[in-house]
Amino acid sequence: MKRETILNVENLNVTFQTYAGEVKAIRDVNFTLEKGETLAIVGESGSGKSVTTRTLMGLNAKNANLSGRIQYKGKDLSQLSESEWVNIRGNEIAMIFQDPMTSLDPTMSIGMQIAEPIILHEKISKAEALERALDLMKKVGIPNAEEHIKDYPHQWSGGMRQRAVIAIALAANPEILIADEPTTALDVTIQAQILSLMKDIQQQTDSSIIFITHDLGVVAGMADRVAVMYAGKIVEVGTVEEVFYNPQHPYTWGLLNSMPTTETESGSLESIPGTPPDLLNPPVGDAFAARNTFALDIDFEEQPPMFQVSDSHFAATWLLDERAPEITPPAAILKRWEKWNSKKEKR
Amino acid sequence: MTKYLLKRIAILLATLWVVITLSFFLMQIMPGTPYNSPKLTDEMIAMMNKQYGLDKPLWQQYLKYLGDILHGNFGVSYQSINQKVSKLILQRLGVSVHLGFQALVVGISSGLLVGAVSARNKNNKIDGFLSVISTLGISVPAFIIGLLLLDYLGFKWALLPLSGWGTFGQTVLPTLALAIPVFAQVTRFFRSEMIETLNTDYIQLARAKGLTMRQVTNRHAYRNSMIPVLTLVGPMAANILTGSALIEQIFSIPGIGQQFVTSIPTKDYPVIMGTTIVYAMMLMVAILITDIIISIVDPRVRLA
Amino acid sequence: MTEEIKKFKLVGAGSSDIQEKIEKPALSFMQDAWRRLKQNKLAVISLWFICLLIVFSVGSIFVVSTKSANSFNSDEVVTYRNLPPKLNDSLPFWNGSIVYSGNTEANDAYADQSVPEGENFILGTDNLGRSIAKRVTVGIRISLLIAVVATIIDLIIGVTYGLISGFSGGKTDTIMQRIIEIIASIPNLVIVTMLGLLLGSGVLSIIISIAIVGWTSMARQVRNLTLSYKERDFVLASRALGESNLKIAFKHVLPNISGIIIVQIMMTVPSAIMYESVLSAINLGVKPPTASLGSLITDAQENLQYYPYQVMIPAIALVLISLAFILLGDGLRDAFDPKSSAD
Numbered sequence: 001m002k003r004e005t006i007l008n009v010e011n012l013n014v015t016f017q018t019y020a021g022e023v024k025a026i027r028d029v030n031f032t033l034e035k036g037e038t039l040a041i042v043g044e045s046g047s048g049k050s051v052t053t054r055t056l057m058g059l060n061a062k063n064a065n066l067s068g069r070i071q072y073k074g075k076d077l078s079q080l081s082e083s084e085w086v087n088i089r090g091n092e093i094a095m096i097f098q099d100p101m102t103s104l105d106p107t108m109s110i111g112m113q114i115a116e117p118i119i120l121h122e123k124i125s126k127a128e129a130l131e132r133a134l135d136l137m138k139k140v141g142i143p144n145a146e147e148h149i150k151d152y153p154h155q156w157s158g159g160m161r162q163r164a165v166i167a168i169a170l171a172a173n174p175e176i177l178i179a180d181e182p183t184t185a186l187d188v189t190i191q192a193q194i195l196s197l198m199k200d201i202q203q204q205t206d207s208s209i210i211f212i213t214h215d216l217g218v219v220a221g222m223a224d225r226v227a228v229m230y231a232g233k234i235v236e237v238g239t240v241e242e243v244f245y246n247p248q249h250p251y252t253w254g255l256l257n258s259m260p261t262t263e264t265e266s267g268s269l270e271s272i273p274g275t276p277p278d279l280l281n282p283p284v285g286d287a288f289a290a291r292n293t294f295a296l297d298i299d300f301e302e303q304p305p306m307f308q309v310s311d312s313h314f315a316a317t318w319l320l321d322e323r324a325p326e327i328t329p330p331a332a333i334l335k336r337w338e339k340w341n342s343k344k345e346k347r
Numbered sequence: 348m349t350k351y352l353l354k355r356i357a358i359l360l361a362t363l364w365v366v367i368t369l370s371f372f373l374m375q376i377m378p379g380t381p382y383n384s385p386k387l388t389d390e391m392i393a394m395m396n397k398q399y400g401l402d403k404p405l406w407q408q409y410l411k412y413l414g415d416i417l418h419g420n421f422g423v424s425y426q427s428i429n430q431k432v433s434k435l436i437l438q439r440l441g442v443s444v445h446l447g448f449q450a451l452v453v454g455i456s457s458g459l460l461v462g463a464v465s466a467r468n469k470n471n472k473i474d475g476f477l478s479v480i481s482t483l484g485i486s487v488p489a490f491i492i493g494l495l496l497l498d499y500l501g502f503k504w505a506l507l508p509l510s511g512w513g514t515f516g517q518t519v520l521p522t523l524a525l526a527i528p529v530f531a532q533v534t535r536f537f538r539s540e541m542i543e544t545l546n547t548d549y550i551q552l553a554r555a556k557g558l559t560m561r562q563v564t565n566r567h568a569y570r571n572s573m574i575p576v577l578t579l580v581g582p583m584a585a586n587i588l589t590g591s592a593l594i595e596q597i598f599s600i601p602g603i604g605q606q607f608v609t610s611i612p613t614k615d616y617p618v619i620m621g622t623t624i625v626y627a628m629m630l631m632v633a634i635l636i637t638d639i640i641i642s643i644v645d646p647r648v649r650l651a
Numbered sequence: 652m653t654e655e656i657k658k659f660k661l662v663g664a665g666s667s668d669i670q671e672k673i674e675k676p677a678l679s680f681m682q683d684a685w686r687r688l689k690q691n692k693l694a695v696i697s698l699w700f701i702c703l704l705i706v707f708s709v710g711s712i713f714v715v716s717t718k719s720a721n722s723f724n725s726d727e728v729v730t731y732r733n734l735p736p737k738l739n740d741s742l743p744f745w746n747g748s749i750v751y752s753g754n755t756e757a758n759d760a761y762a763d764q765s766v767p768e769g770e771n772f773i774l775g776t777d778n779l780g781r782s783i784a785k786r787v788t789v790g791i792r793i794s795l796l797i798a799v800v801a802t803i804i805d806l807i808i809g810v811t812y813g814l815i816s817g818f819s820g821g822k823t824d825t826i827m828q829r830i831i832e833i834i835a836s837i838p839n840l841v842i843v844t845m846l847g848l849l850l851g852s853g854v855l856s857i858i859i860s861i862a863i864v865g866w867t868s869m870a871r872q873v874r875n876l877t878l879s880y881k882e883r884d885f886v887l888a889s890r891a892l893g894e895s896n897l898k899i900a901f902k903h904v905l906p907n908i909s910g911i912i913i914v915q916i917m918m919t920v921p922s923a924i925m926y927e928s929v930l931s932a933i934n935l936g937v938k939p940p941t942a943s944l945g946s947l948i949t950d951a952q953e954n955l956q957y958y959p960y961q962v963m964i965p966a967i968a969l970v971l972i973s974l975a976f977i978l979l980g981d982g983l984r985d986a987f988d989p990k991s992s993a994d
Contacts, residue, residue, distance in 0.1 A: 057555055059551065059554060059555065082559075082560075083559070086557050086558070086559050087557065088557070089554065089555055089556065089557040090555060090556040090557035091557055094555065094556075095552075095555045097548060097551070097552055097555075099548060102547060102548040102549060103548045103549055103551075103552045104549055104552070105549045105553065105567050105571065106549075106571065106646070106647060107570050107571055107574070107644075107645065107646055107647075108566075108567065108570075109646075116553075116556055116558070116566075117556040117557060120556065120557055120558065120562075121557060152646040152647070152650060154646070154647050154650075155650065165552070168552070168556065171556075172556075172557070294661065295661075295662055296659050296660060296661055296662060297659065297660045297662050298659055299662075300662075318659065321659065323659045324659045325659060325660070325661055327661060358829065358832055358833065358836070359836060361833060362832075362833045362836040362837060365833060365837070366837055366841065369845060370845070373845050373848060373849060376849065482974065482977055482978065482981070483970075483974070485921075485973075485977060486921065486970050486973040486974040486977055487966075487970050487973070488925040488928055488929060488969070490928075490929065490932055491928075491948065491966050491969070491970070494948075494952060494955060494962065494966075497955075498955050498956060498959070502956055581835070581836075582835075582868075585838050585839055586839075588838045588839075588840055589838065589839055589840040589929060590929070592840060592933055593929060593932050593933060596933075597952075607844075607933075608933045608934075611844070611847075611848075611933060611934055611935065612934050616848075619844065619848070623838075623840070623841040623844055623845070626838045626840060626841055627836070627837055627838055627841055629838075630836060630837070630838045631836055634836060
């Protein structure tokens with residue numbers, strides 16, 4: 001059941017003016033976010049995931065240039081001034097940062113850091129805000145919160161600090177939570193705890209989450225929909241099921257293949273040879289063409305548009321064009337397609 | 348925190364001991380005796396040796412010296428006969444402490460203020476201008492600044508008194524001369540610390556909460572940037588000590604520095620040694636106070 | 652139509668060099684730093700200034716001997732004392748005229764003392780008739796000599812001490828750090844005075860004093876950096892390959908911290924020069940008639956009001972030299988670590 005769309009990103013382009021030239025970090029990106037859903041954005045380093053999150057918070061560096069529209073609650077965020085952004089950040093859109101060891105002010109108590117956005121956006125007294133901070137600490141699972149509210153970050157472990165960071169993000173009840181690789185810096189057991197915490201909180205608050213990660217396993221566990229980014233563009237987007245079991249873009253195939261599953265046969269793991277292109281001078285055609293074993297002639301000349309696979313599933317690959325030849329994807333992908341077809345029949 | 352402070356005090360006491368011991372042995376090596384008159388016969392010399400305890404074995408003399416120092420007895424000046432060194436020093440100590448402290452406070456507070464302005468206006472004309480001033484401030488030795496101030500503000504333009512100590516006006520020029528290098532160092536360091544702090548993740552997170560840049564700077568950046576600057580206070584206090592000796596001479600200020608400078612060519616060793624011990628103690632107190640302040644301000648030290 | 656269909660032919664991935672094409676040529680760390688340094692105009696000017704200064708100083712050894720600059724012959728009949736600087740009669744300011752205090756009009760000092768035509772002292776003379784230009788040249792030589800030698804000693808002792816302390820870790824490190832703390836808690840003036848009394852004044856003892864006082868900050872920095880690098884993965888990798896600590900220290904850690912060491916050296920030289928000038932001012936410096944910039948300033952101090960050029964000229968020389976090193980040091984620091992001042 002489709003719920004209301006609260007965020008609509010249209011034709012977003014973000015370039016950075018550097019001494020070497022103009023870096024085109026985000027190139028014509030479109031996506032939407034519905035209320036209560038979790039959208040994952042995956043991609044390798046340099047794909048533009050982090051720039052996307054910074055852009056959604058208005059936190060890009062001064063040498064950034066934006067074009068396009070970011071529709072949120074009737075406002076176009078790409079046009080906001082800094083003084084308008086101050087009302088949005090923390091209040092409507094909040095961010096969970098990646099490294100808990102460096103995201104907290106080492107000289108301010110954790111209780112105050114959690115209370116800060118509350119005091120800022122809700123104009124209540126410090127004492128009341130600290131009360132609310134205490135509740136938040138309990139909500140995120142910090143044991144014996146009363147005793148620890150005056151603690152300083154250096155006294156806590158990484159996992160606990162990340163919970164505090166989550167509490168800070170939740171403090172002013174934002175509509176959208178942006179989580180920028182929130183568990184990458186933590187070990188696997190803590191990671192599982194933090195992820196399950198986020199799921200619980202989402203159910204309680206009905207907030208929407210944009211989840212940035214490079215880990216497809218996390219995507220499978222957390223997300224409703226997933227967008228795959230490469231070289232500043234979204235190459236495939238759909239529900240998690242669609243993208244995992246009916247992937248259409250060769251890059252997605254590569255990503256899925258490089259992830260070991262229980263069915264992976266012994267031998268070496270497949271990786272995608274080569275490196276992402278330099279965004280100072282992006283290639284003329286499809287940015288992935290150079291590394292794409294299934295590239296067509298036209299991939300080197302013209303960028304593929306988004307082809308529709310279903311109501312919710314889109315992929316930007318010339319392979320979906322009716323003029324493209326029939327190709328056989330790798331064996332592991334065929335297996336996924338089989339599963340997909342059998343599931344479809346069941347329905 | 349107490350463990351930290353106790354450790355610091357222990358180190359300072361060890362240092363003091365080293366200084367006292369060094370000064371004792373230097374005194375032994377130095378040519379020159381308390382009594383120089385050729386009219387003294389050998390018997391009289393032997394008698395005076397006995398009186399001063401100079402005939403005892405070295406280690407006994409050392410212990411006596413140590414004991415004397417701990418009781419505040421620094422011996423008697425060679426130049427000003429029969430004047431106890433401790434009295435000579437105490438007469439002048441207050442003046443030097445006043446000058447040094449005033450210079451530190453003026454230098455540090457102005458440095459923090461200007462450093463903050465510089466960082467806020469990073470890389471624009473204001474910053475450039477302030478950078479020039481602060482770089483000059485550390486390129487010119489304090490005593491040259493003192494001479495220039497004396498010549499222009501004091502002499503040529505007669506704005507402020509040239510010498511002496513007593514009125515507020517008389518403290519201005521010497522304080523300025525000592526404070527300018529301090530100001531320059533603090534402003535440069537604070538500015539670079541602020542820039543580094545403003546690049547950290549936690550400042551990004553503070554902005555993501557919806558704080559304006561001004562709020563972020565006031566509530567998070569300043570405090571974190573100031574802590575490293577505090578670690579500079581020790582070395583700066585040391586520089587002020589060195590510089591003050593000359594400044595006091597230039598401005599005819601009756602402090603221990605002036606006395607120190609005049610006692611060197613006259614080889615008045617008890618005064619020299621006494622003053623150096625007092626200098627060492629002053630520096631240690633300054634360092635200790637700084638350590639205390641750091642441990643109060645920085646929770647990582649306070650709650651280690 | 653067939654044209655179009657042709658475009659959809661399967662061609663597969665590009666060659667590996669297209670796959671891994673890098674747009675900009677790779678630069679080594681030093682090349683990259685050099686490129687950044689060149690963009691900093693002040694630093695480049697300072698670099699030129701220092702190079703010229705060194706050439707000038709070394710060259711001047713052959714042209715201006717120390718003796719000719721510093722000696723004065725009281726038997727000589729004609730000495731011109733306290734002449735202001737004169738380059739040429741026709742220039743409005745550098746022409747040997749001076750306003751004596753009490754007068755409102757300038758006097759031509761050269762005419763007053765009947766200086767023969769053509770004998771110009773470019774920077775004037777001091778109260779013993781010695782050419783200030785020569786004395787300042789020698790003074791620069793001596794100040795630079797003291798500063799450079801003291802800095803080299805600082806470097807050798809400080810870096811070695813810091814590396815050993817950082818690498819040993821544990822108790823050795825703690826003890827070594829305590830020693831540094833104790834030395835740092837003794838005011839420099841105290842150490843220098845004691846050494847001055849012990850060793851007497853003169854160039855050698857000043858060099859030793861300054862070196863002893865200065866090595867601690869270098870040692871501390873090197874040790875802190877060593878500690879942070881020691882834990883890095885590439886050091887662990889080297890160790891896993893069986894490299895000895897000594898080799899790791901010199902082959903891996905030292906090149907990485909060399910940038911910071913160079914910056915520290917740039918900052919040590921001016922402080923050594925300034926230190927020496929302070930020492931000269933309290934009579935623990937060079938013995939007269941040898942002149943360093945510091946002693947020139949102090950000697951002329953009493954003449955500040957009457958013959959200001961005698962103080963100003965060596966003072967300006969000292970300030971310019973210090974400024975050049977500091978600006979270069981700043982530039983180098985920014986060049987080695989672009990994040991420290993980047994936008």
